[in-house]
Every structure is written in structure tokens, then in C-alpha cells.
Amino acid sequence: MSSPVTLENIRRAPKVLLHDHLDGGLRPATVIELADAAGYRDLPTTDVDRLGAWFRDAADSGSLERYLETFAHTCAVMQDEAALVRVAAEAVEDLAADGVVYAEVRYAPELFQERGMALEQIVEAVQEGFRLGERRAAEAGRRIRIGTLLCAMRQNARSLEIAELAVRYRDVGVVGFDIAGPEAGYPPTRNLDAFEYLRQQNAHFTIHAGEAFGLPSIWEAIQHCGAERLGHGVRIVDDIKVAEDGTVNLGRLASYVRDRRIPLEMCPSSNLQTGAASSVAEHPIGLLARLRFRVTVNTDNRLMSHCSMATEMAALVDAFGYGWADLQWFTVNAMKSAFIGFDDRLALINEQIKPGYAALMA
Incomplete structure (x- = not known):
């Protein structure tokens, strides 16, 4: 008799997370405490429960731009090294408690320079926090490994600078690069010099594409920029036609994405909030998984979407x-799509993931 697929049991299952924003996953209590320490007075409330609800409700707008506005508060309290260490360590502890065994957590260093921190200080503080969180998780009996993705904000002109930063720190836990921020009006090709540099350096990168904008964003990310993975990529469904009799026809771009096994970093709850889907049951992840695209399940922003890997998977089960x-x-x-070495990926699959699921299916 296999274990029932309940939320409690899903939390026990080993999980892998590729798309999670550090500044979108703070604990509400931590936001309040850091705001007090920093003298930040613009929080909508200092009640823990109300603040958590505010973030969720403010993000439930159906607009990516409005969704992104909620980050003004989290970024405001992450402007010194001690705050970055704390937030990073707590993120690891929270993920480990949810059964995550490997996660790639991303953030944009340029967002944390309001008080004069250098980019290097920011990266080193976050890395210190991640290592601290891993140690604390291990002490609690939970094995987790964290890889870092450095983001550049696509509306700014610092992509090459951040790409160079990612390469400088790739031997101490920074496993890749990304561009984030509003898609409309800021196509991936605006950052072409960064992607050309990364390819020359044999460095890994993913690109936010096909979330708020459609197929052209995905096409540019893959064909012009050389993206290894697609952040969200949910709009690839626009290149798939399903006839009334159930016959499915893939367009050339959708076929290319599936044939090349380009991973889709899908974030169901977040996509509902930004208007990419109207319900989990209608989310394209169902069709894309059935067609055997390289689909992965992710949280995006655990605070704004009031979610975890376990709740995302439980929603898909339902x-x-x-x-x-x-x-x-x-x-x-x-795990196959992670930006760490092949041997490390294989070890996690064979030593943690498959045994963990075998125990649940026994």
C-alpha cells in the first residue's frame, strides 16, 4: 500500500526547486523585524498575519507589473549584510522543512545597493546565509543544497555587469544567471551582450520569458540569446492547437522546445496571480505535462503567492x-535541468530523490 498523496506526505517527498526569488520568500515576521531595525516605516501593517495576507492580496491583481510592486517592501528591508545573511539562511531552512533537497534561489544584486553596498558584498552575504542555512538544516536532520542564480533587471542596463559577477563567483555556489522584471517592452535581446559573454565563458543561464508576454519573447530567449531554460514559459501553449476531437498539433516553436527538452520553470500559483491562467485546472501545465514537455514545478515567490513546493504539488494533485x-x-x-554538474545531479537523483519516492510508493 503506497502512502496517500496528501499535503502532509508531499512535504515528506524529496523536491527540487529551480525558480524561487529570494526577495519573494521572506517570512512576514522577518519583514517586520528588519523594517524596525532599518527604520523603514512604509509597511502597510506591522501585524504578522495581516502583513502576510496583504502581500498575497496585493499580488492577486492579475497584472505582472502590479505583482512586482510588492517587492518594494521586501527589497527595502534587505539593504545591509546582516539582513541578507538572515533572509538567505531562513529561506534555506524553510525550503528544507518543506522537503526540498535541491534549490536554485535567485535574486538581483542591483536591488540591494540603496545604502551603498558593493555588488561583491551582497553576493558574499547571501552566500554566507545560504551556507548557514544548509548547516542549520543538516543539524535538524534535513539535507539540502542551494545553488544561486544572479538576476539582472531587464529594464536596466547592467546585464553584462551582473553576468560578469556571476562568472566571478561560480566556483563558490553561483550556478547561473537570469534576467527578470517586466517583459513587455524589454525583450531579451536588449541584453544580448550579457548572453554572448556567458556562452563564451561556458556559463549557465535561464531567461524569464513567456510569462506576461507571448511567443516572441520565448523565441528571442531561445534562438537569439541561447537560453538553456525558460523562466515560466507558460505562453508556449499559444503555439499548440487542440482540436475538438482531442487531436494535438504543435507549432514549430513548441515542437522545437519539446524536441530539445528545454526545461519550463512553471509556477502555477504565481501564474494565476499575474493573469497567465485563470485556475490551476486550466493552467497549461496539465497539457504540457501530458505532451511530455520538460515541465518543472516551482514556487516563484513564496511570500506573495502564499505557497510552498508542497502546496504547489498538492494543488496539481487536486x-x-x-x-x-x-x-x-x-x-x-x-534535477536533470539543474545548473550543477552531471555527477552531482545524478547523485541527488539516485541517493535522495528515487529512494524518497520509492518509500512513499512502497
Whole structure:
């Protein structure tokens, strides 16, 4: 008898997370305490429960731009090294408590320079926090490994600078690069020099594409910039036609993405908030998984979406009737797509992921 696929049991299952923003995953209590320490007085409330609800409700607008405005508060309290160490360490502890065994957590260093911190100080503080969180998780009996993705904000002109920073720190835990921020009006090709540099350096990168904007964003990210993974990529469904009799026809771009096994970093709850889907049951992840795209499940912003990896997977179980084999498939997809070395990926799959799911399916 296999264990029932409940939220409690899903928390026990080993999970892999590729798309999680550091500044979108703070604990509400931490936001309040850091705001007090920094003298930041613009929080909508200093009640822990109300603040958590405010972030969720403010993000439930159906607009990516409005969604992004909520980050003004979290970024405001992350402007010194001590705050960055604390936030990073707590993020690791929270992920480990949720059963995550490997996560790539991303952030934009340029957002934390309001009080004069150098980019290097920021990266080193976050890395210190991640290592601290890993040690604390290990002491609690939970094994987790964190890789860092450095983001550049696509509306600014610092992508090459941040790409160079990612390469400088790639031997101490920075595993890749990303561009984030509003898609409309800021196509990936504005940052082409950064992607050309990364390819020359044999460095890994993913690109936010196909979330608020459509197929042209995905096409540019892959064909012009050379993205290895797509952040969200949900709009690839626009290149798939499903006839009334259930026959499916893939367009050339969708076929290319599937044939090349380009990973899709899908974030169901976040996509509902930004208007990319109207419900989990109608989210394209169901069709894309059925067609065997390289689909992965992610949180995006745990604070704004009031979610975890376990709740995201539980929502998919409720919507699509998935079982342990499906959840293992999503997890192995993600681990195969991670930006760490092949041997390390294989070890995590064979030593933690498969044994963990085998125990649940026994």
C-alpha cells in the first residue's frame, strides 16, 4: 500500500526547486523585524498575519507589473549584510522543512545597493546565509543544497555587469544567471551582450520569458540569446492547437522546445496571480505535462503567492489527479535541468530523490 498523496506526505517527498526569488520568500515576521531595525516605516501593517495576507492580496491583481510592486517592501528591508545573511539562511531552512533537497534561489544584486553596498558584498552575504542555512538544516536532520542564480533587471542596463559577477563567483555556489522584471517592452535581446559573454565563458543561464508576454519573447530567449531554460514559459501553449476531437498539433516553436527538452520553470500559483491562467485546472501545465514537455514545478515567490513546493504539488494533485509517479517525474525533470554538474545531479537523483519516492510508493 503506497502512502496517500496528501499535503502532509508531499512535504515528506524529496523536491527540487529551480525558480524561487529570494526577495519573494521572506517570512512576514522577518519583514517586520528588519523594517524596525532599518527604520523603514512604509509597511502597510506591522501585524504578522495581516502583513502576510496583504502581500498575497496585493499580488492577486492579475497584472505582472502590479505583482512586482510588492517587492518594494521586501527589497527595502534587505539593504545591509546582516539582513541578507538572515533572509538567505531562513529561506534555506524553510525550503528544507518543506522537503526540498535541491534549490536554485535567485535574486538581483542591483536591488540591494540603496545604502551603498558593493555588488561583491551582497553576493558574499547571501552566500554566507545560504551556507548557514544548509548547516542549520543538516543539524535538524534535513539535507539540502542551494545553488544561486544572479538576476539582472531587464529594464536596466547592467546585464553584462551582473553576468560578469556571476562568472566571478561560480566556483563558490553561483550556478547561473537570469534576467527578470517586466517583459513587455524589454525583450531579451536588449541584453544580448550579457548572453554572448556567458556562452563564451561556458556559463549557465535561464531567461524569464513567456510569462506576461507571448511567443516572441520565448523565441528571442531561445534562438537569439541561447537560453538553456525558460523562466515560466507558460505562453508556449499559444503555439499548440487542440482540436475538438482531442487531436494535438504543435507549432514549430513548441515542437522545437519539446524536441530539445528545454526545461519550463512553471509556477502555477504565481501564474494565476499575474493573469497567465485563470485556475490551476486550466493552467497549461496539465497539457504540457501530458505532451511530455520538460515541465518543472516551482514556487516563484513564496511570500506573495502564499505557497510552498508542497502546496504547489498538492494543488496539481487536486486539479489533475496526479500520483507519486507524476510528482517524481516533475522532480527528476527539475534535477536533470539543474545548473550543477552531471555527477552531482545524478547523485541527488539516485541517493535522495528515487529512494524518497520509492518509500512513499512502497
